[in-house]
Amino acid sequence: MTTIDIPADSLFGIDNLPYGVFSVDGDSPRVGVRVGGSVVDLAEALGDDVFAAPTLNPFMAQGYDRWVAVRERIRDLVAGEVPDGAVHAIERVTPHLPIEVADYVDFYASEHHASNVGRLFRPDAEPLLPNWKHLPVGYHGRSGTVLVSGTDIVRPSGQRKAPAEAAPVFGPSTRLDIEAEMGFIVGTGTPLNTPITPDSFPRHVFGAVLLNDWSARDIQAWEYVPLGPHLGKSFATSISPWVVPILALEAARIPLPGQTDPKPLPYLRESDPWGLDIDLSIAWNGEEVSRPPFREMYWSPAQMLAHLTVNGASSRTGDLYGSGTISGPEKHQRGAFLELSWGGKEPLTVKGEERTFLQDGDEVVITGSAPGANGSRIGFGEVRGRVLPSN
């Protein structure tokens, strides 16, 4: 038996306890929990086969009461002695995609981001479209290309057309970008015609991850009318491997910045709002270029799920939805290079080199943390990706 040493200021203390799927030395992937600098093999430590699965889905499907009970068991476990074979140093484990993704939806819930994009793409019009403050605008993305952090991103190819050109050309994207987002994972859904209210968010949503919605702006600009983004996004979406339980985020809850003009329709109203005080950081080739504040989001993740299901659509274990790019009011809080470089017109200096969009070999790492219980701070780990040249 062994005890796990958790430094007092660890981002992975007993008030966090994020779940993931890991393997060691090529063994089969299985469920673990990250504690301090260690990963605890839960099938081994708790003797429960649901954690021997290669995704979190079977455990998530067991529902809210089990999530609460298992979290208590893990707290007790790591406070005492853990079987030696169940503890692995974090640097020895290989993280895997933690969930089997069912449907993936991406929202657009930052007012600052939506306004910036509106100014860039429609300079002569109101930056926010008329529906934006009435509903969390969102659309479905490709669940089959949700990738775990660390997966290299091959530069996508596609059609693009400059405004002055008569016809599109085909080739590797020249405006490859990121979008720093939070992702929310449905643990237990509802059948058809059973909408989820905002207040029942924590009973249905299991946890949260960092999400990078890689975006090829040139492909997207040409293709997106009238049915929305497709190939400009569908090549890759990366998520962090450690799923922070919603149960760990109680201390991070804050009011939303304000939904008074207009007031949302009743189905979107929360009695106790799910604004979340999560700080993100974006590092480009190792240099921090932005600190997007999730607390500035206009719509909460509870409102997003309520909207998703209000038309009668069913939801499932493994559904993933992204918040949309997180941008704050300040320039250094913008969550996409499109905004940071103002459409490519204002290059950034990154490690002494000028950058607008991503070059081959560039690496982006998004990290995040939030207040936890008992004065702790809880970490989301990182979502990392490096750009490889087009095939």
Added chain:
Amino acid sequence: MTTIDIPADSLFGIDNLPYGVFSVDGDSPRVGVRVGGSVVDLAEALGDDVFAAPTLNPFMAQGYDRWVAVRERIRDLVAGEVPDGAVHAIERVTPHLPIEVADYVDFYASEHHASNVGRLFRPDAEPLLPNWKHLPVGYHGRSGTVLVSGTDIVRPSGQRKAPAEAAPVFGPSTRLDIEAEMGFIVGTGTPLNTPITPDSFPRHVFGAVLLNDWSARDIQAWEYVPLGPHLGKSFATSISPWVVPILALEAARIPLPGQTDPKPLPYLRESDPWGLDIDLSIAWNGEEVSRPPFREMYWSPAQMLAHLTVNGASSRTGDLYGSGTISGPEKHQRGAFLELSWGGKEPLTVKGEERTFLQDGDEVVITGSAPGANGSRIGFGEVRGRVLPSN
């Protein structure tokens, strides 16, 4: 042992042999093939456990050579004697969703449909947007709400806003519509960064179904800018239960109506086009109101898959993509009630009653057939759905 009597003019003769998933008297769902008025239980008849699965996915994942070989074995089987217990009358079986849907994408590939919608939604502009003839426009939809024919459709609720109103209201959709489409099912996909060429379409796509993309036009009109349709579509997409193999569609192949101005980019070019001469029919409360011709589609299903994957997106067994509404040049060939009623301004008479959009209790049945080998005609069966009142 028994022999299966197949009338000479059957739409389900030995040149069709569509696969589905069925159950009898509450037994577990399993794979069958529809032959004449019968369904043959393939696990029972062939003694192969891959057909004891509750979806076609395990069989589809075995790949093209197996699809060819099994089709030959089934032809031999039904030409001779079949074990008694393996044959069920079609009216005794309950059809199930034949596939586990991975990602679902919906295209917009009928020039007549896209032009009609453009005229209705943007009366003062060119009906086709500039990208439309350069790429098959499409977007991701909700795979979790793909339903088998016969599932009732509860009228969805959502936000809608009339142009003259200051703010949206919430309530049951008042403009519930259909879209008559063909759906194509990927049998074996490719990993990341391995685009599928149009010419390899039949090695990757297993089969085709009829598809009804139920659409709430009022919800869609308010929500769809700038990221495309979402809740106006995500409540339900129905498909026919019998998957017609692409191997059965050789005799239905025809040239496309013409892609000369502009000529598609090289990645979209087919050496032998996959236009398909499929006739559809839409019955509204039992009265035929339209005969959409798939032969009029601008983009082929092979081009759609090539486009889907050209950016490096992976594809998977069970991916489903819809053609988009099938409309021909004539009014009685339009595949959506939005077009048939010209935005609700020109009501239809259906069974003596005026109709624009769907009323509670209405039923829509879409059927289809195509030329088969040896002078036969092959049927796609039907996709049926009845509208229930909002909850």
